[in-house]
Amino acid sequence: MAYLSVEALSKAYRRNEVIRDLSFEVERGEFLVVFGPSGAGKTVLLRLIAGMVLPDRGRVVLGGADITRDAPDRRDIGMAFQNFALYPHMTAYENIASPLRSRGMARAELDGRVHGAANLLRIDHVITHLPKALSNGQKQRTALARALVGEPSMLLLDDPLRNVDAKVRYEMRLELPRLLRARDTTVIYVTQDYKEAMALGDRIAVLGDGRFTQIGSPETIYNRPADSRIARLFGDPPINLLDARRDGAAELRVASNSVALPVRRSNTVASDCVLGVRPEDVAVSLEPVAGAVPVEIDAVTPLNDRQVMLLRADDGTEIFASRPQSEQIEPSAGNAHDGIGRGRRRAWATLDIERAHFFETRTGARLAEPALRPELAR
Known part of the structure; x- marks a missing residue:
C-alpha cells in the first residue's frame, strides 16, 4: 500500500x-x-x-x-x-x-x-x-x-x-x-x-x-x-516544434525541405504531425550536407559551456541549435559574398530524426511508438 x-x-x-x-x-x-x-x-x-x-x-x-x-x-x-x-x-x-x-x-x-x-x-x-x-x-x-x-x-x-x-x-x-x-x-x-x-x-x-x-x-x-x-516545458533552450507532413513513402517535409523518415516510423507518422527536435540534436555545418536544412545563422548566444544558435530556414522557420563551446561557430563570415547580408551566415542544419519526438498536430499528444524488435528490447 x-x-x-x-x-x-x-x-x-x-x-x-x-x-x-x-x-x-x-x-x-x-x-x-x-x-x-x-x-x-x-x-x-x-x-x-x-x-x-x-x-x-x-x-x-x-x-x-x-x-x-x-x-x-x-x-x-x-x-x-x-x-x-x-x-x-x-x-x-x-x-x-x-x-x-x-x-x-x-x-x-x-x-x-x-x-x-x-x-x-x-x-x-x-x-x-x-x-x-x-x-x-x-x-x-x-x-x-x-x-x-x-x-x-x-x-x-x-x-x-x-x-x-x-x-x-x-x-x-x-x-x-x-x-x-x-x-x-x-x-x-x-x-x-x-x-x-x-x-x-x-x-x-x-x-x-x-x-x-x-x-x-x-x-x-x-x-x-x-x-x-510537456516537451516544451523541459529544456533550455526549448525544444524545436516543427510542422511536418508526409512527403512520399520515406520522407517528411520540414521547413520546406525533405527530411528522411526513420523506417521504424513509417507506420506511426500520419500525413501531418509536429516534429520535436531538441537543440542538442541539431548539428550545424558551414558546408552543404545531404538531407540538411539550409539556414541562416541569425544569432549566437553563449549558455554555460554551450553555444546556442538561432537559425532561420528559407521559409522563415526558426530552429534552435545547441553545441559545445569548443565547437563554436562565428555568427558572421565577415563579408558580403554569402548573399544574405552582413551579420548573418549561411549554414546547414541536420536534424537527428532518430532521436526526434512525433506529436499529433491537433492535440499535441505523443504519437504511438513503434514496437521494438525482440533483440532490441532486451
Missing part, C-alpha cells in the same frame, strides 16, 4: 476548478516533484494535503488513515513555503522551536531538537538572530529546520528555493535529497524550475489544468514527453 493516496481530489474557487478529480500515490521515502507553470494549482494541492484547505470532493489517505477532515496539526505533515513565512518578532531559534512548543515538549528535548536541526542545516551560528538579520539563504534554512524539527513522516515543500540566490539554490539541490533520505522522509516538492525538478525528483508529476498530465522518472519525462506542451 502506498504511504500517501490522493483519491479524486477536487477544489474550486467560485467557478474556477483549480484541482479536478486528481488521484495519485506516493511511496514511503519517495521524493515526488510536482512541476508546472504559475497558476497550475501546485500550492493549492499542497494546502489540500496539509489540511489548510478542505477539498470539495475526494480523500487524502496517509499511512492507511483517512485524514481528509483532520486538522493540520493532527496530520504528521511538515510544510515550508517559498516566502519563508517566519515570525518576524522571533529569533531563528524561536521560529524553529514554535511547532514543538505547541506540543508542550519538555525544554531539554526541545532544545536538543532545535540545535540538531540548526546544525544539520548549518545555521547554528545565526540561531539567535531575528529574521531581518538573516540572508535569504539563512531564512530558507530556518524555514526548513522548522518544518523538519518535528520529524514529520511527510514534508511538503512549496517552491522553497525560489527566493534564494543561485549559489544557495545549487547547494540546497545537493543537500536536500541527502538530508531527507537520511530521515526516510516522504516529500512532495513543488517547483516551476524544470532543472530543479530533474535534479531532485525520484518521479516528476506534471500538473496542468488541475490534473497530472504525466507522471514518471526525470528520464522518462525528458526523453518521452506525453505531449508537445
Whole structure:
C-alpha cells in the first residue's frame, strides 16, 4: 500500500476548478516533484494535503488513515513555503522551536531538537538572530529546520528555493535529497524550475489544468514527453516544434525541405504531425550536407559551456541549435559574398530524426511508438 493516496481530489474557487478529480500515490521515502507553470494549482494541492484547505470532493489517505477532515496539526505533515513565512518578532531559534512548543515538549528535548536541526542545516551560528538579520539563504534554512524539527513522516515543500540566490539554490539541490533520505522522509516538492525538478525528483508529476498530465522518472519525462506542451516545458533552450507532413513513402517535409523518415516510423507518422527536435540534436555545418536544412545563422548566444544558435530556414522557420563551446561557430563570415547580408551566415542544419519526438498536430499528444524488435528490447 502506498504511504500517501490522493483519491479524486477536487477544489474550486467560485467557478474556477483549480484541482479536478486528481488521484495519485506516493511511496514511503519517495521524493515526488510536482512541476508546472504559475497558476497550475501546485500550492493549492499542497494546502489540500496539509489540511489548510478542505477539498470539495475526494480523500487524502496517509499511512492507511483517512485524514481528509483532520486538522493540520493532527496530520504528521511538515510544510515550508517559498516566502519563508517566519515570525518576524522571533529569533531563528524561536521560529524553529514554535511547532514543538505547541506540543508542550519538555525544554531539554526541545532544545536538543532545535540545535540538531540548526546544525544539520548549518545555521547554528545565526540561531539567535531575528529574521531581518538573516540572508535569504539563512531564512530558507530556518524555514526548513522548522518544518523538519518535528520529524514529520511527510514534508511538503512549496517552491522553497525560489527566493534564494543561485549559489544557495545549487547547494540546497545537493543537500536536500541527502538530508531527507537520511530521515526516510516522504516529500512532495513543488517547483516551476524544470532543472530543479530533474535534479531532485525520484518521479516528476506534471500538473496542468488541475490534473497530472504525466507522471514518471526525470528520464522518462525528458526523453518521452506525453505531449508537445510537456516537451516544451523541459529544456533550455526549448525544444524545436516543427510542422511536418508526409512527403512520399520515406520522407517528411520540414521547413520546406525533405527530411528522411526513420523506417521504424513509417507506420506511426500520419500525413501531418509536429516534429520535436531538441537543440542538442541539431548539428550545424558551414558546408552543404545531404538531407540538411539550409539556414541562416541569425544569432549566437553563449549558455554555460554551450553555444546556442538561432537559425532561420528559407521559409522563415526558426530552429534552435545547441553545441559545445569548443565547437563554436562565428555568427558572421565577415563579408558580403554569402548573399544574405552582413551579420548573418549561411549554414546547414541536420536534424537527428532518430532521436526526434512525433506529436499529433491537433492535440499535441505523443504519437504511438513503434514496437521494438525482440533483440532490441532486451
